[in-house]
Amino acid sequence: MKFLLVLCLGFTLPVVAQNNKKEDKKLRKDLERSITYLSDDKLEGRRTGSKGEKLAYEFITEEFKDAGLTPAGTNGYLQPFTVNDGKTIKNTELRFGSKNLVAGDDYFPLSNSVDAKFTSVDAASDVMFLDLEKTFSENSTNVHFDVHQHISEIAKKAEASGRKALFVYNNSATKDDISFVAKSKAEALAVPVIYLRPSAGKTDPSSIKDVELSLDIDEESRTGHNVIGIVNNKANYTIVLGAHYDHLGYGEDHNSLYSGKEKMIHNGADDNASGTAALIELASWLKRSGPKKYNYLLVAFSGEELGLYGSKYFIDNSPVEINKISYMINMDMIGRMNETTHGLTIGGYGTSPSWPALIGNGGSLNIKFDSSGTGPSDHTSFYRKDIPVLFFFTGTHMDYHKPTDDADRINYDGAIAVINLIKNIISNDNNSGKLAFTKTREAATVKSSFKVSLGIMPDYTFSGTGVLVEGVSEGRAAQKAGIKAGDVLLQLGEHKFTDVMSYMSALNKFNKGESTVVKIKRGSEEIALNVIF
Numbered sequence: 001m002k003f004l005l006v007l008c009l010g011f012t013l014p015v016v017a018q019n020n021k022k023e024d025k026k027l028r029k030d031l032e033r034s035i036t037y038l039s040d041d042k043l044e045g046r047r048t049g050s051k052g053e054k055l056a057y058e059f060i061t062e063e064f065k066d067a068g069l070t071p072a073g074t075n076g077y078l079q080p081f082t083v084n085d086g087k088t089i090k091n092t093e094l095r096f097g098s099k100n101l102v103a104g105d106d107y108f109p110l111s112n113s114v115d116a117k118f119t120s121v122d123a124a125s126d127v128m129f130l131d132l133e134k135t136f137s138e139n140s141t142n143v144h145f146d147v148h149q150h151i152s153e154i155a156k157k158a159e160a161s162g163r164k165a166l167f168v169y170n171n172s173a174t175k176d177d178i179s180f181v182a183k184s185k186a187e188a189l190a191v192p193v194i195y196l197r198p199s200a201g202k203t204d205p206s207s208i209k210d211v212e213l214s215l216d217i218d219e220e221s222r223t224g225h226n227v228i229g230i231v232n233n234k235a236n237y238t239i240v241l242g243a244h245y246d247h248l249g250y251g252e253d254h255n256s257l258y259s260g261k262e263k264m265i266h267n268g269a270d271d272n273a274s275g276t277a278a279l280i281e282l283a284s285w286l287k288r289s290g291p292k293k294y295n296y297l298l299v300a301f302s303g304e305e306l307g308l309y310g311s312k313y314f315i316d317n318s319p320v321e322i323n324k325i326s327y328m329i330n331m332d333m334i335g336r337m338n339e340t341t342h343g344l345t346i347g348g349y350g351t352s353p354s355w356p357a358l359i360g361n362g363g364s365l366n367i368k369f370d371s372s373g374t375g376p377s378d379h380t381s382f383y384r385k386d387i388p389v390l391f392f393f394t395g396t397h398m399d400y401h402k403p404t405d406d407a408d409r410i411n412y413d414g415a416i417a418v419i420n421l422i423k424n425i426i427s428n429d430n431n432s433g434k435l436a437f438t439k440t441r442e443a444a445t446v447k448s449s450f451k452v453s454l455g456i457m458p459d460y461t462f463s464g465t466g467v468l469v470e471g472v473s474e475g476r477a478a479q480k481a482g483i484k485a486g487d488v489l490l491q492l493g494e495h496k497f498t499d500v501m502s503y504m505s506a507l508n509k510f511n512k513g514e515s516t517v518v519k520i521k522r523g524s525e526e527i528a529l530n531v532i533f
């Protein structure tokens with residue numbers, strides 16, 4: 001969890017939409033209905049791009065329609081976007097003489113290998129062999145030696161000498177970290193490259209004569225869907241309310257905290273059927289009896305659990321001009337308020353000087369204010385475009401990202417209190433223009449075991465080569481070196497990297513106090529900057 005800044009404000013604002021027993025009773029029934037449906041096993045955990053996601057967006061679409069919202073997606077209420085899933089081996093066969101090798105056990109292709117299809121009866125002239133034992137001993141004194149870069153160079157040599165493939169093997173005790181990395185964004189190798197394990201049967205594979213190889217690696221992607229509706233009051237500015245409705249499915253994307261062996265559905269009742277249900281209730285309230293000084297855009301995001309894909313796509317493809325968005329309210333996990341402490345975290349408190357007056361002290365709720373405009377949810381995508389944000393969150397719990405996050409554990413009174421607080425904030429707002437924006441510190445990120453860091457926030461959805469900088473922390477190495485959000489980092493010292501993973505291993509080669517040159521791409525220009533760790 002991130003560090004939460006706790007403030008105490010000693011005043012209360014008039015309560016507009018609270019304590020209406022009859023209305024709360026209906027609200028409770030509606031919330032129960034939505035959360036129960038969205039977290040039903042039938043929806044199989046609402047994984048982005050799945051059948052369960054479809055059932056969920058069809059439900060939300062119906063609810064938005066019932067509420068009277070005008071569709072604001074690109075396909076009715078829907079706004080489809082692509083999630084890149086990385087590489088997958090579609091087909092591979094490798095034969096040495098009469099022996100068919102087993103993919104995965106005896107060998108694997110490198111993920112940035114090009115496809116192959118050839119038969120050779122004279123392997124020595126058609127295939128280049130790279131013996132890593134030799135390579136490691138030749139480079140044993142070079143601390144900056146990078147085996148991946150080396151393979152890439154040898155592949156170029158193989159191509160230049162007319163070879164059809166490169167076979168790499170390692171009989172030494174020196175461990176290499178070569179594996180098939182689905183999310184690798186490394187530049188394509190010059191020829192097909194196969195890594196042979198000792199079980200391929202030869203201590204010296206270069207003695208093989210008769211080889212047949214076919215290899216087909218594909219890029220996989222799936223389509224996620226945001227659901228967008230608008231209450232158009234013909235106002236100049238728009239308030240965005242959002243909640244993500246996607247969840248973990250069966251945990252296929254490796255974002256589950258469940259450690260059992262049996263395949264389990266992650267229902268995500270709190271995360272985030274709760275916020276989605278609240279969004280639906282706020283939609284009908286805003287259409288029915290919301291203040292008319294603003295338009296209200298309601299967005300149910302998908303792709304959040306994979307790295308804020310839906311909100312990032314939305315902000316670059318918004319149906320309203322983003323400089324006409326006054327502010328954004330995000331609800332993510334508002335269903336597990338503690339019944340005795342009544343704790344609620346409101347993030348983004350520092351993103352506008354207007355928030356203290358609009359929010360007040362939350363009445364009977366015990367509010368922790370967190371000033372940061374960034375955090376582990378969709379409001380971050382709006383904050384990055386200088387839009388004031390608020391992030392509502394009732395706290396983490398034992399069932400977080402586990403199959404036990406079920407509807408019977410929801411605190412409905414707590415969710416109602418959050419909804420009423422949001423209604424108050426919107427009702428208290430007598431402005432009609434754009435709320436003033438202030439930049440905040442970055443939310444503290446998870447402490448890593450790295451000796452050094454640059455102080456950047458990488459964009460994990462970036463599909464190009466390098467590391468796209470999403471944010472730069474004040475006063476840290478990157479900022480001092482002149483690195484800005486939007487830059488793409490390419491190289492640290494002599495270490496080229498292609499994605500966040502290889503960037504991390506490049507970082508690991510440096511110590512505190514050392515300095516080096518960082519190569520970046522800004523627009524179409526490549527620049528070199530001096531950085532001190």
Ligand SMILES: [Zn+2]
Nearest residue numbers: 271272305401
């Ligand atoms: Zn989550």
